[in-house]
Amino acid sequence: MKFRHEIQKAQLRPDITPLIDVVFLLLIFFMLSSRFVYTTNIKVKLPRAQTSQAVHDTIVTITITKDSELFLDDKYIMFSDLHKIFKAMEKGKVAIVADKDTPFGSVIKVWDFARKYKLKEINIRTDT
Numbered sequence: 001m002k003f004r005h006e007i008q009k010a011q012l013r014p015d016i017t018p019l020i021d022v023v024f025l026l027l028i029f030f031m032l033s034s035r036f037v038y039t040t041n042i043k044v045k046l047p048r049a050q051t052s053q054a055v056h057d058t059i060v061t062i063t064i065t066k067d068s069e070l071f072l073d074d075k076y077i078m079f080s081d082l083h084k085i086f087k088a089m090e091k092g093k094v095a096i097v098a099d100k101d102t103p104f105g106s107v108i109k110v111w112d113f114a115r116k117y118k119l120k121e122i123n124i125r126t127d128t
Helices: 017-033 079-089 104-116
Strands: 060-064 070-072 075-077 093-098 121-124
Touching: 060 079, 060 104, 070 079, 075 079, 079 104, 093 104, 104 121
Parallel strands: 060 093, 093 121
Antiparallel strands: 060 070, 070 075
């Protein structure tokens, strides 16, 4: 009796499951470790400064357009709303983003409100 032994060719398929796991882990790592730049939809031409420094803390942004309109993180506010906003912050940090053609009095008004409520840090955003 003669038995036939059939030799089957092994199908060589690389297992890509570990590769997919590593790619997802790298994706999650880079998403969590990267910093996202917050940009607003409000068009403001920032003044230039040669001695400016980058601030990396989370702060509230008050934007002043050249027409002296105020925005709190893309939401339109009135000057009278600054009392409630700064009072609720309790010594927080604020960044004033003013157009280079903004009347100086509007910037000083916001600055005074921030100092009145003893905010921890007041920054003016500039272009380098």
